[in-house]
Amino acid sequence: MTGNNGGGDGSSLLNVFGGYKHAPWRGSYSLSRLFLSFYLLVMGSFVVVAFVADFVISSALKGITDDYTSRFMRGTVMLIEDALFQEPRSEWSTLIKELDTQFSYRLNIVDRWSLKLKPKQAERLDAGELVVDSDGEIIYHRLKQTPQILVVGPFTPDANSKRPRAMPFDLRIRLLTWSLIGLFVAVAVWLWVRPVWRDLEALRKTAWALGEGHFERRAPQAKNNAFDLLTDTMNGMAERIQRLIATQKELSSAISHELRTPIARMRFALEMLAETPKKEERERLWRMMEEDLDELDELIESSLAYSRFEREQPEPHLTSVEFATWLAEEVNSLRILSRHIELSIDTSALPPQQHVELDLKSMPYAVINLLRNALKYTRKRIVVSAEVVGKNIRVHVDDDGVGIPPEERQRVFTAFTRIDRSRDRTGGHGLGLAIVRLVLEQHGGTAFAEDSPIGGARLTLSWPMLHSVTQP
Numbered sequence: 001m002t003g004n005n006g007g008g009d010g011s012s013l014l015n016v017f018g019g020y021k022h023a024p025w026r027g028s029y030s031l032s033r034l035f036l037s038f039y040l041l042v043m044g045s046f047v048v049v050a051f052v053a054d055f056v057i058s059s060a061l062k063g064i065t066d067d068y069t070s071r072f073m074r075g076t077v078m079l080i081e082d083a084l085f086q087e088p089r090s091e092w093s094t095l096i097k098e099l100d101t102q103f104s105y106r107l108n109i110v111d112r113w114s115l116k117l118k119p120k121q122a123e124r125l126d127a128g129e130l131v132v133d134s135d136g137e138i139i140y141h142r143l144k145q146t147p148q149i150l151v152v153g154p155f156t157p158d159a160n161s162k163r164p165r166a167m168p169f170d171l172r173i174r175l176l177t178w179s180l181i182g183l184f185v186a187v188a189v190w191l192w193v194r195p196v197w198r199d200l201e202a203l204r205k206t207a208w209a210l211g212e213g214h215f216e217r218r219a220p221q222a223k224n225n226a227f228d229l230l231t232d233t234m235n236g237m238a239e240r241i242q243r244l245i246a247t248q249k250e251l252s253s254a255i256s257h258e259l260r261t262p263i264a265r266m267r268f269a270l271e272m273l274a275e276t277p278k279k280e281e282r283e284r285l286w287r288m289m290e291e292d293l294d295e296l297d298e299l300i301e302s303s304l305a306y307s308r309f310e311r312e313q314p315e316p317h318l319t320s321v322e323f324a325t326w327l328a329e330e331v332n333s334l335r336i337l338s339r340h341i342e343l344s345i346d347t348s349a350l351p352p353q354q355h356v357e358l359d360l361k362s363m364p365y366a367v368i369n370l371l372r373n374a375l376k377y378t379r380k381r382i383v384v385s386a387e388v389v390g391k392n393i394r395v396h397v398d399d400d401g402v403g404i405p406p407e408e409r410q411r412v413f414t415a416f417t418r419i420d421r422s423r424d425r426t427g428g429h430g431l432g433l434a435i436v437r438l439v440l441e442q443h444g445g446t447a448f449a450e451d452s453p454i455g456g457a458r459l460t461l462s463w464p465m466l467h468s469v470t471q472p
Contacts, residue, residue, distance in 0.1 A: 031197045039189045043182060069139065070130040077130060077141050077152060080107065084143065084150075092148070108151040115140065115149060125149070195223035203227070206234060215242035259299070262292040299431075316359035316442050323347075323356040323386065323393065330367045331384050337372075342381045349387035356393050356465050358443065366439040366447070369432035370397040370459050377401035381454060392445070394462045401456035409449040413437040436461070 080099060084092050092109055100107040117125060117140070125131045131140045138153035199222045209217035215238060222231045269285045269292075276282060324347040331345050374382045378399035385396045404412060413433045433447070436459075440447045445463025452458040 031194065034197050034200075035190060035193045038193055039186055042189055043185050046181070046185065069132050069136060073139050073152065074130060077139065077150065080150060080152075081141070081143055084109075089146075089148075105153050105155050106151075109143075110149050110151055112142065112147045112149050196227075199224050199227040199231070203230065203234060206238070210238055210241070215245060259296070262296050262299075265289075266292045316362065318357040319360050320355045320357050321360070323354050324350055326358075327367070327384070327386055327395065330364055331371065334368060334371050334375075337375060338382070340380075341375065341378055343371075344381075344383050346383060346385040349385065351388065354388065354393075358463075359439075362439045362442055366436045366461055367395065369436050370395075370461070373397075373432050373459065374399040374401075374457075378456060383454060388465070389462070391464055392462050393465050394460055396458055396460050398452040398454050398458045399456040400452070400454045403451060403455070404449050404457045412449060413447055433459075 083099065084095060087095050096107050096109050115122075115125075117131065121131045121140075125140055125142055128142060128144075132138070133140070133153075135154075137155055138151060141150045141152070142148075143150055202220050202222075206217055206219040218235045218238060219231045222228050266289050269288045273282055273285045276285070327347060328345055331343065335343055371382070371384070374397050378401045381400045383396075383398045385398070387394050387396075413436065436447050440461055440463055443463040445461065447459065447461050450458050450460070
């Protein structure tokens with residue numbers, strides 16, 4: 001049964017991890033396609049807007065234009081009408097042809113019944129007024145009370161059949177105008193699209209590289225300002241991922257290495273325990289295993305705490321506390337571990353009833369880890385003190401141990417850093433001070449090491465008091 005279960009688990013893992021393949025290179029953004037789609041969108045929108053605007057403006061101005069045309073042509077129409085009525089009606093067709101040759105636009109006479117006009121236009125025409133057709137090109141006028149209608153126009157030279165041309169002039173002007181507009185829009189779209197395309201392509205390549213595990217890859221500076229925020233966000237994400245993966249690799253490697261020593265000691269103690277009949281020796285071996293279990297428990301607790309702070313960087317939930325009392329409680333909670341070491345606390349440098357804002361979940365990690373570090377290296381005495389320096393609150397943990405060399409004082413706050421195992425009586429994993437650094441960064445502060453006035457090392461926590469208050 002066990003073998004089958006193990007084989008099933010292995011197959012499941014193989015199905016999950018073994019089936020992974022590198023994502024294929026799916027081509028790149030097409031500059032021509034991007035340009036064409038955006039150009040068609042812009043140009044199409046422009047044409048629609050232009051035609052709608054032209055229709056609205058033309059509709060609004062049509063009455064004004066027709067009235068202007070009527071008033072402008074009234075004199076000419078009256079002169080033509082007078083010239084016709086000076087001749088017999090039978091000669092009108094001949095006379096109108098002669099007059100037609102003298103004008104740049106056409107003249108003609110048609111019967112009233114042959115015209116199909118709107119009711120309002122027909123009513124005005126029968127009333128003797130000049131009527132302009134819907135295109136504004138032709139004027140109709142009833143020759144006094146006769147059923148004959150004088151037709152003047154079209155006014156556009158190209159619409160006159162006497163001067164036929166391959167393409168009307170107004171159409172050629174429209175085509176030329178729209179061609180120039182299309183060209184200018186194409187140039188403007190190209191100048192806008194090309195940097196966008198380069199930024200999109202750069203972001204796509206960066207995302208592909210990150211997906212393939214190249215976490216050192218970064219997106220180049222965006223050519224278009226619209227992509228600055230996206231580029232910065234992607235680079236920040238890549239940097240965060242790279243740091244998290246490096247941390248997890250370092251954490252996994254270090255933990256696997258640290259686990260070997262206590263496990264090996266426990267295995268050795270178990271073997272000795274099975275062979276020794278002496279009660280005193282068995283009790284000594286039991287104590288050894290308990291110490292190893294404590295060490296494993298501390299390693300797991302420290303690793304989880306460090307991983308959580310490094311991964312999440314949670315926002316602190318600040319609470320105002322009476323600092324001297326709070327610090328005394330945290331120090332007293334570790335007195336049971338001090339054994340024969342003198343552990344004292346001095347808050348006389350603080351103003352009376354000094355209140356400080358801090359995170360009640362994370363800040364105890366910093367204080368306790370400093371004390372545990374001091375317990376490892378001190379000889380006989382540890383002093384915890386606090387003071388206000390400017391707008392910062394500072395907590396000092398002094399020991400009378402061997403101290404820390406100046407060149408190593410910054411490195412001790414890096415994870416899994418231990419300067420000298422020979423000076424460490426209780427072992428350790430190099431995570432305590434790294435957690436201290438992360439907690440102080442969470443509070444916007446810092447941690448540093450220097451010489452202690454009692455002969456060993458002084459480790460200091462310093463962070464802003466923010467809205468701290470002093471109560472009487």
